[in-house]
Amino acid sequence: MNVIVNGSPQELCATTLAQALDELGYGAATVASAVNGRFVRAVSRDITALADGDAIEIVAPMQGG
Amino acid sequence: MNLYGIEVASRLLLGTARYPSPAILADAVRASGTGIVTVSLRREAGPQRGGQAFWAMIRDLGVRVLPNTAGCHSVKEAVTTAHMAREVFDTPWVKLEVIGDADTLQPDVFGLVEAAAILCADGFEVFPYTTEDLSVAERLVEAGCRILMPWGAPIGTGKGLNNVLGLRTLRAHFPEVPLIVDAGIGLPSHAAAAMELGYDGILLNTAVARAGDPIAMAGAMATAIEAGRAAFLAGPMEPRDMASPSTPMIGQAVLG
Numbered sequence: 001m002n003v004i005v006n007g008s009p010q011e012l013c014a015t016t017l018a019q020a021l022d023e024l025g026y027g028a029a030t031v032a033s034a035v036n037g038r039f040v041r042a043v044s045r046d047i048t049a050l051a052d053g054d055a056i057e058i059v060a061p062m063q064g065g
Numbered sequence: 066m067n068l069y070g071i072e073v074a075s076r077l078l079l080g081t082a083r084y085p086s087p088a089i090l091a092d093a094v095r096a097s098g099t100g101i102v103t104v105s106l107r108r109e110a111g112p113q114r115g116g117q118a119f120w121a122m123i124r125d126l127g128v129r130v131l132p133n134t135a136g137c138h139s140v141k142e143a144v145t146t147a148h149m150a151r152e153v154f155d156t157p158w159v160k161l162e163v164i165g166d167a168d169t170l171q172p173d174v175f176g177l178v179e180a181a182a183i184l185c186a187d188g189f190e191v192f193p194y195t196t197e198d199l200s201v202a203e204r205l206v207e208a209g210c211r212i213l214m215p216w217g218a219p220i221g222t223g224k225g226l227n228n229v230l231g232l233r234t235l236r237a238h239f240p241e242v243p244l245i246v247d248a249g250i251g252l253p254s255h256a257a258a259a260m261e262l263g264y265d266g267i268l269l270n271t272a273v274a275r276a277g278d279p280i281a282m283a284g285a286m287a288t289a290i291e292a293g294r295a296a297f298l299a300g301p302m303e304p305r306d307m308a309s310p311s312t313p314m315i316g317q318a319v320l321g
Contacts (some may be wrong), residue, residue: 006108030120033148037141038168039148046180047219057108059149060116061123062089064133065080065270 001023004055018045020056067191068243069158069211071129073100076260076290078245079283080270087122089279089281093125097283103130103160103268105136106149131192138173140180149182159184159190160214160247160268170220170248175200178208178226185209194247197231200237205264208240212237214247214268217259222273223251226258236263252283253289260293261301 002011014020015034017040020050033040034057040048050056066073071160079099084090096100104123109116122128130246132150137143140163147159163180165173172195181191185208193205197215205213215235219223226232227249236244246259247268256267 004111006292014147025190026109027118029109029114030153031109033118034145037145039145042152049309059106060114061153062105062107062116063080063082063084063119064103064135065082 001052022055031056044063075099076266078268082086082270083274093273093279096280098287099132101131103131103133105133131158131160134162134263138164139206140176144183145222156188159189162194178204181210183209197228197235202268212243216248217246218249220248223272224249225255233262253285256286257289257293260290261296263297
């Protein structure tokens with residue numbers, strides 16, 4: 001499936017958000033995620049199905065003022 | 066200082082961005098004595114997973130975190146970012162920024178009030194980055210904010226307190242609401258001046274991070290904030306226009 005991850009096109013085997021995060025190497029990382037601009041809670045990643053063209057945002061803790 | 070029921074010893078809140086290195090950031094946090102640092106959420110850049118290392122370092126420092134919504138220009142962006150931050154950082158606290166102008170980073174106060182109302186209703190404890198405008202402050206309090214964070218000057222400028230009268234008026238109007246000057250502080254004297262007005266705390270970042278010696282500046286800011294607070298509690302004298310001799314005139318010898 002072709003999706004956009006943090007603004008870059010990616011081809012993934014995953015069909016759910018949880019699988020996508022695992023496939024991208026974020027399995028154990030402290031991150032939050034959104035699909036098409038909507039926040040998806042960690043507990044809902046398993047049941048969040050992905051579709052071709054979906055835009056996934058994955059954010060992590062960073063420095064801030 | 067009590068922030069949403071949490072008693073904090075230091076009145077300095079310190080940002081974590083723009084330091085020369087993670088080690089200097091960590092030392093500056095320790096030197097400042099702060100109990101609260103601000104953090105953000107960004108796309109994880111590169112394969113090194115720098116965000117994970119940053120988060121591990123912050124946790125090791127043993128301080129509370131105040132996640133921000135920096136860079137958000139709409140209510141939707143800010144609210145979504147706040148939800149993401151609550152999950153990642155496991156805190157209901159959020160420093161709410163809804164930016165209205167890219168050059169001045171002035172808050173979009175209309176969007177700010179709208180986002181604050183949404184987030185407060187959803188259980189967030191909102192620290193709104195706002196202007197010193199009284200009407201906006203009233204709306205924020207009505208929306209559920211129990212803290213107000215007016216700017217001193219635009220973010221990153223180091224200009225100090227651009228509108229002392231406005232800040233003083235805000236203090237007088239909200240005697241019971243914790244007020245924290247957020248942004249614009251460039252020098253310890255700026256921080257002390259805000260504290261002398263009766264402000265409860267100072268949130269700053271660039272003034273420490275971009276100093277020649279951030280660790281020393283962190284300590285200087287902490288000292289200035291303590292001094293300003295002590296001066297406020299001591300009751301500063303009223304300024305006057307005409308000179309008033311401090312040495313008694315009674316008993317002065319007639320020599321001329």
